[in-house]
Amino acid sequence: MVLSVLLILCSFVQSCTVGYDTALLNALNILPSYIDYFKLTAATTGLNTASIFIGGILGPMVAGVIADRLGRRPAMLWSSFIAIVGVIIQTSAQNIATLGVGLIIKGFGAAASGIDGGVFLSETFHNRFRAWGVGSLNDFYWIGAILAAGITLGTGSSTPTRAWRAPSPTPGGILVVLHSYPAGYADAARLAVAQGNADGDVADPMVVAIYQEILDSLALEKERRSSIREIVRDPVVRRRFFIGSSVGPMSTVVGNLIALFYLGPELASAGITDSRTQLHVNVVLNSWCLVCCVFGTFLVSSWGRRPTVITGQSLLIVCLFIIGGLAKIYADNGPDGTSNSLIYGNVAVIFLFQGCYSLAWTPVTYLYPTEIMSYGIRANGLAFSSLMLSSLTLLLVFIMPIALQNIGWKMYIINGSWDIIILLIVVLFWVETKGKTLEEIDAIFDKGRNSLSSPDVENSSWKEKTGSAVMAKDQLDSDNCVTAAG
16 A cells, blocks of 8 residues: 555656646736746747757656666656756746756656656556556646646736746645655565555565566566667557557647647737736636546546547547637637627637546546567667657747647647647557557567466466566565565
8 A cells, every 4th residue: 555655756757847847837827927027929839839848858868778777766866867957957947047957857756757657667666557657757747737827827017027937836845745655675566566456465475476487587578678760660569559649639739739838819809918818727627627537538448549539539629629729719800899708718728628528538647658669678668659749849849839829720620630640549540458468469460479378367377487486486585585684
């Protein structure tokens, strides 16, 4: 129980920090004092917002390698330290150049830490709780977003500098508690197996047999760890890499970035121009998204990953076309010729859109790639998915304010059109992973190959592993002796 709580805490802190950073940028882009202090235009606003994703591109380039060489937890530690340095620079920034440097460093650390945390949690949680444990890694994003929106709303009426500077250091304080996960366990995975199958008894024969199976599986995966050349050459590895790495970029381009970073211009296009009202809408929207993503995590756990995403993505397409149509009516009639019902209707559909996104994409962003990819490509595969996510986000957050300013409602129609392509990719290529262990997912892709799957502990055949179980118990006792001596 203690292990599960600490794993959830690890998930909470990591995701909460990313959510806070993202929502903070959105809230700051609404504050007139922030815009005036740095003399932001549409172009510099996009560049400033994109800075954090420049770091988000650089972080994944090294995160996978570091996680494989140093281990998941040390990689999380160093990544968080880098993010804290970025927070300090951002908070003390006196000009836009310094602010951009701070955002880049913070983005680097946050992206790397997210990759390390996602891999760590997927490999540690029992398969019965993996959907909730890893899915919540992105759910807690919205708690951080609510904190950022609420704090910025509270400081928005302060002195011009304090209004935007005061909320900035909070992520550093959140990251400090990330590493309360104890390093003294000889093998956290062994404890997770024991808690999931034998009420915490690490010496139970069933636990010993399963533990040995995991050791054998990891040894095999390490022997055939996939290089870039093998990913291209091997059709099975290539398929798993394609499916797993598709999550990041597709979740980025579905249209949610408009509300995440440019809610102010989006609300202005709907007829809500008062900055204070926009900040209130921001708080309510983030709270709504939190409720939706928790329900989405329930759906991916009970209904399945694939049907949840297909349903949510279909609703996103409908919402985007409706938002585009309502925005066109407002643009044609102008503020004076637009009724309040049209304005409220547009805002309602924006809420529905963000709710559908939170339900469908938020839970699977870290969950699905780490399930689909085998051990040999898991860290680097999730890093590549995050790299593509950050690269596309960098492009979109820079061009989005310019596009909204120049083509307005047409941007929603364009976005809805390419969302149809994303829906087809999910329908045609995604594989369902609900209720399966990571080894059982390996077996789905590796039919006919030398692959190890988890033992069927409900069948007496697992007793045939007695020899391996004895060896594993000897190793277990040896590990405990070493831990006690240390």
